[in-house]
Amino acid sequence: MTPSLTQRLGYLFGRTLPASMSDWVLRDLTGPGATRRYLLRILIPVIPPLLLFLLLPGPLWMGAAMMALLYIPLxxxxxxxxxxxxxxxxxxxxxxxxxxxxxxxxxxxAERAEYERRHGRGGAGHTG
Incomplete structure (x- = not known):
């Protein structure tokens, strides 16, 4: 099951979806592309308000620097x-x-199992 548009908007703003959508939530938070979705949801919506700094009087670089001072820590x-x-x-x-x-x-x-397969458990037989 996938959420409706209103459910998805509520989800984006922190609301909980019904239990019947737990699989969708799990895929959204941990599945392929989860990191990309998380970053886009937070970092893209703040750009338009930050662009207002470019309207302040003064050199363009100053508005850009103020934007960067807020965006980089974000x-x-x-x-x-x-x-x-x-x-x-x-x-x-x-x-x-x-x-x-x-x-x-x-x-x-998996990496540990591969290491143990190659080198034996705990490095047995290895002399320094």
Whole structure:
């Protein structure tokens, strides 16, 4: 099931979707393209208000510098808080917050298994 337009708009503004849409929420927050969607949802809508700085009297570079002073930290904190946001939204929809990094843990487990397959468990037989 996918949300209707009004449900999707509510979801974008932080509302909870019905339990019947849990699979859609899980795919949205953890599926392919989840990082891109998260960044676009936060970083694109703030650009038009920031463009108002270009209307201030003075050199164009000054308005651009004021925009950058606000936008660069926003990008930094948006990326830094992505994991926290995903966990919050999963909990908000009654899903396990551990799903926020399930792909990363699975990748790490696969890398560890490959390492142990190549080198033996705990580096047995290795002399320094």
């Amino acid at each position: 990008v930094y904190f948006t990326v830094a808080l992505m994991y926290v946001y995903r966990r919050h939204r999963l909990v908000q929809h009654g899903l396990d917050p551990a799903l926020a990094d399930a792909e990363t843990r699975a990748r790490g487990a």
